[in-house]
Amino acid sequence: EIEFNPDEIRRDFPILDDDIIYLDNAATTFSPETVVEALVEFEHHYRANVGRGVHRLTQIATQRYWHAHEKVARFIGGGEGITVFTKNTTEAINMVAQGLSWRPGDRVVTTILEHHSNLLPWRALAKHGVEIDLIGIDADYALDLNALEEVLSGGSVRLVAVTHASNVLGVTTPVPEIARLCREHGALLLVDAAQSLPHMPVDVSSLDCDFLCFSGHKIFGPTGTGVLWMREALIEPPVLGGGMVASVTSDGYVPAEGYLRYEAGTPNIGGGIALGAAVDYLSAIGMDRIHRHEERLTARLIEGLSATEGVRVYAGKRPDARIGVVSFIIDGVHPQEAAQMLDEEADIMVRSGHHCCQPLMDYLGLPEGTVRASLAAFTTEQEIDLLIAAVDEISRGR
Numbered sequence: 001e002i003e004f005n006p007d008e009i010r011r012d013f014p015i016l017d018d019d020i021i022y023l024d025n026a027a028t029t030f031s032p033e034t035v036v037e038a039l040v041e042f043e044h045h046y047r048a049n050v051g052r053g054v055h056r057l058t059q060i061a062t063q064r065y066w067h068a069h070e071k072v073a074r075f076i077g078g079g080e081g082i083t084v085f086t087k088n089t090t091e092a093i094n095m096v097a098q099g100l101s102w103r104p105g106d107r108v109v110t111t112i113l114e115h116h117s118n119l120l121p122w123r124a125l126a127k128h129g130v131e132i133d134l135i136g137i138d139a140d141y142a143l144d145l146n147a148l149e150e151v152l153s154g155g156s157v158r159l160v161a162v163t164h165a166s167n168v169l170g171v172t173t174p175v176p177e178i179a180r181l182c183r184e185h186g187a188l189l190l191v192d193a194a195q196s197l198p199h200m201p202v203d204v205s206s207l208d209c210d211f212l213c214f215s216g217h218k219i220f221g222p223t224g225t226g227v228l229w230m231r232e233a234l235i236e237p238p239v240l241g242g243g244m245v246a247s248v249t250s251d252g253y254v255p256a257e258g259y260l261r262y263e264a265g266t267p268n269i270g271g272g273i274a275l276g277a278a279v280d281y282l283s284a285i286g287m288d289r290i291h292r293h294e295e296r297l298t299a300r301l302i303e304g305l306s307a308t309e310g311v312r313v314y315a316g317k318r319p320d321a322r323i324g325v326v327s328f329i330i331d332g333v334h335p336q337e338a339a340q341m342l343d344e345e346a347d348i349m350v351r352s353g354h355h356c357c358q359p360l361m362d363y364l365g366l367p368e369g370t371v372r373a374s375l376a377a378f379t380t381e382q383e384i385d386l387l388i389a390a391v392d393e394i395s396r397g398r
């Protein structure tokens with residue numbers, strides 16, 4: 001195997017020439033040149049709508065847009081299901097919440113780890129009489145599967161919605177085990193893979209989920225791209241109109257097959273095609289290699305920050321169940337201020353605040369949030385060491 005060299009990857013990202021240390025990849029990351037080129041090629045050479053047109057440009061655009069869906073489906077081992085392009089993870093989750101038909105008394109189980117985007121769409125179902133249960137975590141931030149089993153045993157759970165990886169703590173969740181419990185009790189399983197997809201190999205058949213949601217812009221694709229994968233046509237299309245029908249009569253319509261049914265209106269064509277280029281790029285590197293690289297850097301980061309006086313680390317404790325996302329607090333320094341100092345004094349960009357996870361922050365007793373560093377394939381050991389040194393300096397000067 002060729003040794004993993006982030007410096008080679010860095011050459012594909014022109015934005016990194018600007019001498020910045022970008023450790024906010026969990027919010028959104030950059031696109032390599034091949035992805036930008038795919039966008040530009042669409043604009044320069046074949047920009048046309050997709051669908052039933054016959055002229056040459058629409059044929060090229062339609063074919064490439066369809067092919068991008070195939071590439072993304074293959075990337076997640078989801079060729080058998082339906083791969084729908086969305087705007088982002090948030091839209092994908094909302095489509096499922098709005099596309100299932102709910103009955104009063106139905107329950108949805110979600111967890112304390114969730115991003116607001118995997119909580120609010122379910123809470124909004126209260127208007128249909130749907131009730132929500134929130135599963136907690138233990139001192140090692142592992143999900144309380146006994147509590148999950150207990151709720152499932154109640155019998156009215158329609159769906160379990162769980163994150164594959166926390167965007168605050170970096171811990172991963174045991175999705176195959178959760179899936180087994182869901183199958184036993186007849187519940188559907190939705191996995192928010194917004195944070196796992198960028199960092200590790202993800203395969204829907206081994207996860208055994210019914211829905212997988214993720215963001216294209218977090219896996220080197222353009223902003224405004226995301227994906228909803230589902231095992232089969234399990235939901236009604238929540239948005240109706242052109243492009244999603246096979247035929248329309250005076251009083252009804254027959255929906256189109258496959259992803260078309262769920263992509264009403266003109267989609268983000270260039271973005272979708274460029275997302276296909278992004279998964280090509282990731283596949284060429286290999287997600288397992290990216291995962292091992294980040295695993296090593298994450299251990300180094302956690303170790304370095306933990307050894308720094310006045311710093312508290314909030315991150316996954318098991319190396320085999322975490323990704324490159326690490327939260328921390330510098331005692332006596334507001335997370336916002338710490339992030340600003342890292343930017344101004346060390347050219348390091350990190351996130352600060354509640355990371356759209358306020359229930360988790362309340363649970364952790366961190367109302368002001370945390371500072372969060374999140375890695376990518378192009379992150380280097382040197383950058384990790386510079387972050388640790390800069391945090392140490394801020395901590396000493398507080």
Ligand code: PMP
Pocket residue numbers: 026027088089090091115117118163165166167192194195215226356
């Ligand atoms: N879920 C998780 C776990 C996330 O980290 C994010 C992005 N921070 C989202 C959902 C929402 O993603 P998007 O903003 O692309 O919809």
